[in-house]
Amino acid sequence: MLQISQYEEVTQFKMGRESKGEAWQPPGQVFYWTAAYLVDGLLIDTGCPNTAEEFLHVLEGRDIKLAVNTHYHEDHVGANYLLQQRLGLKILAARESIPLINMVHKQHAYQELIWGIPVPTRVSLLPDKIETEHYRFEVVPTPGHCDGHVAIVELNRGWCFTGDLFASKEPKAVRPEEDIAGIVRSMQKLIDLKTNRLVLFTGLGNVVRDGREALRSCIAYLKDMSQKAKRLDEQELSTGDIRDQLFGRETILAELTEGDVSAENMIRAVLRARI
Numbered sequence: 001m002l003q004i005s006q007y008e009e010v011t012q013f014k015m016g017r018e019s020k021g022e023a024w025q026p027p028g029q030v031f032y033w034t035a036a037y038l039v040d041g042l043l044i045d046t047g048c049p050n051t052a053e054e055f056l057h058v059l060e061g062r063d064i065k066l067a068v069n070t071h072y073h074e075d076h077v078g079a080n081y082l083l084q085q086r087l088g089l090k091i092l093a094a095r096e097s098i099p100l101i102n103m104v105h106k107q108h109a110y111q112e113l114i115w116g117i118p119v120p121t122r123v124s125l126l127p128d129k130i131e132t133e134h135y136r137f138e139v140v141p142t143p144g145h146c147d148g149h150v151a152i153v154e155l156n157r158g159w160c161f162t163g164d165l166f167a168s169k170e171p172k173a174v175r176p177e178e179d180i181a182g183i184v185r186s187m188q189k190l191i192d193l194k195t196n197r198l199v200l201f202t203g204l205g206n207v208v209r210d211g212r213e214a215l216r217s218c219i220a221y222l223k224d225m226s227q228k229a230k231r232l233d234e235q236e237l238s239t240g241d242i243r244d245q246l247f248g249r250e251t252i253l254a255e256l257t258e259g260d261v262s263a264e265n266m267i268r269a270v271l272r273a274r275i
Contacts, residue, residue: 002015002054009039010037013038014033015036034115035204035205037161044068046069046079047079050116051078052078056087067080067091067092068150072093074111075114078115080123092125092127093148104117108258110256135154138152142165143182144183149163153193156195170218170221173254173263173265173266179269180269181273184219187219188215191216198211226275229270229271
């Protein structure tokens with residue numbers, strides 16, 4: 001399924017595979033939304049492999065000159081191969097992401113079901129700035145969610161394409177490799193940008209008008225969560241017990257993702273974070 005929305009001069013493509021009655025979703029419902037954005041010929045992220053054909057269909061006739069991947073995860077590089085093969089599109093990514101986009105990754109069953117397996121693609125090095133006909137985009141390194149993660153920012157307009165750096169003000173589950181201290185530093189970097197406003201265009205398809213307030217709120221939440229978890233850890237509670245005290249119980253995501261995305265991972269992440 002694919003939905004198209006317009007925000008000022010930014011076109012959003014929100015996409016996701018519909019359930020056929022598998023797993024936890026009733027038939028016809030989207031498992032998990034992901035988003036790509038097109039502005040002034042620049043395509044930011046390419047969605048997931050399971051929606052790549054549909055995505056290319058809706059891109060027909062649109063003026064696309066260049067694409068950027070904010071990071072290497074399968075729901076952000078999914079149409080890379082088709083865009084290169086059929087449109088000859090040049091795709092850029094951060095130095096750390098380039099070899100990861102050009103390799104096959106071991107995936108959990110839920111990743112293959114929801115997003116699919118991307119075809120490895122050769123992409124080019126992303127510069128510090130990208131100039132389109134009408135706009136100038138800054139490339140801001142924002143590691144934390146993963147290495148090589150970047151945000152794409154148009155300072156004059158206050159548009160900030162965050163990839164997966166920001167999902168919500170109060171995240172309750174993360175992957176085991178996520179670096180909370182890195183996420184906090186990256187969010188603060190965006191808050192400090194010299195722009196009058198900051199509108200967040202997220203990888204989930206949420207458009208957050210007061211981006212600075214949202215980022216500050218998330219940072220405060222993560223710091224508070226880290227302090228609370230560390231106090232409980234000093235009492236020699238297990239990570240599971242700390243999770244239950246702070247969240248009540250494990251999220252449903254842990255079961256659905258074979259433990260890959262879980263509240264217990266969040267506890268481990270905030271315990272090791274120096275924030």
